[in-house]
Amino acid sequence: MSDALTIPVGDLHDVVVGRGVLDRVADLLPDGVRQVLVVRPEGLDRYAGPVADLLSARGLAVVTAEVPDAEAAKDVHVAARLWGVLGERAFTRTDAVVAVGGGTVTDLAGFVAATWLRGVPVVHVPTTLLAMVDAAVGGKTGINTAEGKNLVGAFHTPAGVLCDLDVLETLPRADLVAGLAEVVKGGFIADPAILDLLERDPAAATRWDSPALAELVERKVRVKAQVVAADLREFFLREVLNYGHTLGHAVEQVEGYRRRHGEAVAIGMVFAAELGYRTGHLDADLLARHRRVLEGVGLPTTYSGDADALLVAMSRDKKARGSLLRFVVLDGLARPVRLEGPDERLLRESLAALGG
Ligand SMILES: NC(=O)c1ccc[n+]([C@@H]2O[C@H](COP(=O)([O-])OP(=O)(O)OC[C@H]3O[C@@H](n4cnc5c(N)ncnc54)[C@H](O)[C@@H]3O)[C@@H](O)[C@H]2O)c1
Ligand SMILES: O=C(O)C(=O)C[C@@H](O)[C@H](O)[C@H](O)COP(=O)(O)O
Numbered sequence: 358m359s360d361a362l363t364i365p366v367g368d369l370h371d372v373v374v375g376r377g378v379l380d381r382v383a384d385l386l387p388d389g390v391r392q393v394l395v396v397r398p399e400g401l402d403r404y405a406g407p408v409a410d411l412l413s414a415r416g417l418a419v420v421t422a423e424v425p426d427a428e429a430a431k432d433v434h435v436a437a438r439l440w441g442v443l444g445e446r447a448f449t450r451t452d453a454v455v456a457v458g459g460g461t462v463t464d465l466a467g468f469v470a471a472t473w474l475r476g477v478p479v480v481h482v483p484t485t486l487l488a489m490v491d492a493a494v495g496g497k498t499g500i501n502t503a504e505g506k507n508l509v510g511a512f513h514t515p516a517g518v519l520c521d522l523d524v525l526e527t528l529p530r531a532d533l534v535a536g537l538a539e540v541v542k543g544g545f546i547a548d549p550a551i552l553d554l555l556e557r558d559p560a561a562a563t564r565w566d567s568p569a570l571a572e573l574v575e576r577k578v579r580v581k582a583q584v585v586a587a588d589l590r591e592f593f594l595r596e597v598l599n600y601g602h603t604l605g606h607a608v609e610q611v612e613g614y615r616r617r618h619g620e621a622v623a624i625g626m627v628f629a630a631e632l633g634y635r636t637g638h639l640d641a642d643l644l645a646r647h648r649r650v651l652e653g654v655g656l657p658t659t660y661s662g663d664a665d666a667l668l669v670a671m672s673r674d675k676k677a678r679g680s681l682l683r684f685v686v687l688d689g690l691a692r693p694v695r696l697e698g699p700d701e702r703l704l705r706e707s708l709a710a711l712g713g
């Protein structure tokens with residue numbers, strides 16, 4: 358990828374992907390914005406600092422807010438503090454929020470933008486692989502509650518998303534690998550060429566400056582864009598993007614958010630594959646391919662935890678209807694289908710199959 362690429366998410370918003378493109382940030386803001394709140398995680402000013410300077414240089418009044426790192430950002434008290442900053446500065450509907458960070462920051466800042474005055478513009482500048490290929494795209498925002506992950510949130514389409522692949526140079530390898538889980542998800546649910554690329558050269562996928570990683574980003578963003586454009590509010594198709602997340606979110610919550618989201622989703626995809634296999638949807642080869650692709654890039658595929666606690670956590674999944682749990686499983690490669698109300702025995706067997 359040499360020049361920046363613009364990938365439309367239907368007519369909802371664009372995703373700009375390139376290298377050295379951070380200086381385009383002001384161009385993504387709607388006309389008429391005068392004040393901007395830049396939201397960044399604690400300890401990571403390397404990108405938010407220049408973004409704030411670029412916006413100031415365009416004559417905008419910029420205030421920067423630091424939020425706790427990682428999942429601790431997705432908390433109502435943190436959101437309330439940001440509402441306070443917007444209130445003190447009298448942000449109006451023609452002012453904007455700019456998130457510069459990983460998926461936790463884009464989820465939080467997107468939620469604050471969705472709720473302030475019932476909606477002000479937000480621009481996402483994702484700085485992790487995971488946020489570039491998934492969290493910043495498509496307008497899902499949210500925070501956690503004591504009862505579970507992402508239980509409070511809103512759909513709020515960003516004004517724009519700017520992915521500068523060069524920022525991945527400083528991303529710890531474990532976070533890059535975690536982001537690959539959402540890329541793998543895109544391969545299994547919609548674009549098998551992603552899996553071929555990962556199998557051919559898994560090492561290239563974990564190098565921030567490789568052409569292979571750039572191609573994977575582009576392919577995964579296109580998968581997400583296509584799904585979101587068809588079903589922004591998750592009435593039907595968008596549920597496929599939740600592949601691996603029913604157990605994944607439960608694992609995150611039960612472990613007190615000590616594990617990266619992508620790692621939990623990797624485990625969740627193996628679980629979904631086990632469920633699919635045991636219900637006759639997918640064959641042993643496709644089940645084995647899940648473990649092979651994920652392990653190939655260094656993602657976890659085994660898990661042993663408290664099955665009772667996981668079942669309770671899964672009962673709060675947003676796809677559940679009443680007491681009926683609903684999962685996304687594969688009916689073959691790139692053929693996601695819904696599995697309604699599998700019985701508890703099957704869930705426990707599939708959990709046990711994760712070994713660990
Ligand atoms: N809204 C959605 O559609 C959606 C989709 C997928 C995931 N998510 C959410 O995204 C979150 C996970 O996001 P994540 O994996 O980006 O985690 P994260 O935001 O916690 O970032 C991971 C770590 O990387 C650090 N970091 C970020 N960019 C860096 C850089 N360029 N250099 C060095 N360090 C950097 C962060 O400070 C943090 O410590 C979860 O809360 C998940 O629920 C949301
Ligand atoms: O965009 C979506 O839709 C997704 O499900 C993408 C997931 O990767 C993401 O983790 C999302 O936040 C999960 O959504 P939730 O509705 O289960 O909270």
Ligand SMILES: [Zn+2]
Nearest residue numbers: 491539602622
């Ligand atoms: Zn996810």
